Amino acid sequence: MxxxxxxxxxxxxxxxxxxxxxxxxxxxxxxxxxxxxxxxxxxxxxxxxxxxxxxxxxxxxxxxxxxxxxxxxxxxxxxxxxxxxxxxxxxxxxxxxxxxxxxxxxxxxxxxxxxxxxxxxxxxxxxxxxxxxxxxxxxxxxxxxxxxxxxxxxxxxxxxxxxxxxxxxxxxxxxxxxxxxxxxxxxxxxxxxxxxxxxxxxxxxxxxxxxxxxxSAPLAISSGMRAFQAMHTHNNQATLYRMLQEELEKLLQSEDAAEGIHAFKEKRHAVWKNR
The missing domain is CATH 3.90.226.10 (2-enoyl-CoA Hydratase; Chain A, domain 1)
Structure with a gap:
């Protein structure tokens, strides 16, 4: 960034x-x-x-x-x-x-x-x-x-x-x-x-x-803010939702997403790594 x-x-x-x-x-x-x-x-x-x-x-x-x-x-x-x-x-x-x-x-x-x-x-x-x-x-x-x-x-x-x-x-x-x-x-x-x-x-x-x-999860927030900013450049709804889907898929592959899911299941606070 x-x-x-x-x-x-x-x-x-x-x-x-x-x-x-x-x-x-x-x-x-x-x-x-x-x-x-x-x-x-x-x-x-x-x-x-x-x-x-x-x-x-x-x-x-x-x-x-x-x-x-x-x-x-x-x-x-x-x-x-x-x-x-x-x-x-x-x-x-x-x-x-x-x-x-x-x-x-x-x-x-x-x-x-x-x-x-x-x-x-x-x-x-x-x-x-x-x-x-x-x-x-x-x-x-x-x-x-x-x-x-x-x-x-x-x-x-x-x-x-x-x-x-x-x-x-x-x-x-x-x-x-x-x-x-x-x-x-x-x-x-x-x-x-x-x-x-x-x-x-x-x-x-x-x-x-x-x-x-x-x-809160720092990678999720920064990724979400970048995606929100990018939304203003998309006039086509199909490409907009495709872009947002791709951003979500990237997040789902992150260490923080895995940690967040494990922390939820284990009923503990997540330890974020911002990656």
């Missing part, structure tokens, strides 16, 4: 302590990625976007990671792209240079491990690439969401693609054209959020789900 932006051998140089704009912790098969640019409302410049894509790619290929949690420091989850910083041609990196220009929508689309966005502050503009890119998203009731680009003479181009997997087309156009604020309840109703959780309980809810995902 290779990143679309970084060569596989670059991950051997991954050192969380060197990241400029993120904090990363790995514990019990769960990687927690915290956006750590609160002074700029966690708006991402090019270097920060590259760091996010690098961490996603690292998690993709590390068998010790089965789930990702994405959080943020400060009162704003993510205010999107820092446009002034993107106009600056210079990039000071703490990680290897990508093979081509990074965009977060694609980085999330090619992440085949489940991720959970824990949202306790507003999400604006390009922050929707993280919100819609995550597999699950939980927010507190007071959070609001907005795509204000049209008010600045621009348009959330890449965000449209990410939203198209979560939200009906008419709602996407409404959000892009009006730039209005949406509450957590509205975001949940339109399918953008998995649930709305009180501030005192959201950490517990996210941790519980992350633990469940980390305990």
């Amino acid at each position: 290779q990143s679309p932006f970084f060569a596989p051998d670059t991950y051997t140089r991954f050192d969380p302590a060197r990241l400029q704009y993120l904090k990363v912790e790995v514990k019990d098969y769960v990687l927690t990625l915290t956006l750590a640019r609160p002074g700029k409302r966690n708006a991402f410049n090019q270097a920060m976007a590259e760091e996010i894509a690098f961490v996603l790619g690292y998690a993709n290929q590390d068998t010790a990671i089965r789930c990702l949690v994405i959080k943020a420091e400060g009162p704003v989850f993510c205010a999107g792209a820092d446009l002034n910083a993107f106009l600056d041609a210079g990039v000071q990196r703490s990680i290897p240079a990508p093979q081509r220009k990074v965009n977060l929508g694609e980085a999330f689309a090619f992440t085949y491990k489940p991720s959970i966005a824990q949202i306790e502050g507003p999400v604006l503009a390009g922050g929707f690439l993280i919100l819609a890119g995550a597999t699950f998203a939980y927010a507190t009731p007071e959070v609001h969401f907005s795509l204000p680009e049209v008010k600045r003479g621009i348009w959330p181009m890449q965000v449209m693609a990410s939203l198209s997997r979560r939200v009906p087309e008419r709602k996407i156009m409404e959000m892009c054209m009006t730039g209005r604020l949406y509450t957590s309840a509205e975001a949940h109703q339109m399918g953008l959020l998995s649930d709305v959780i009180n501030a005192g309980s959201i950490q517990e809810k996210v941790s519980e789900l992350a633990g469940q995902l980390a305990a």
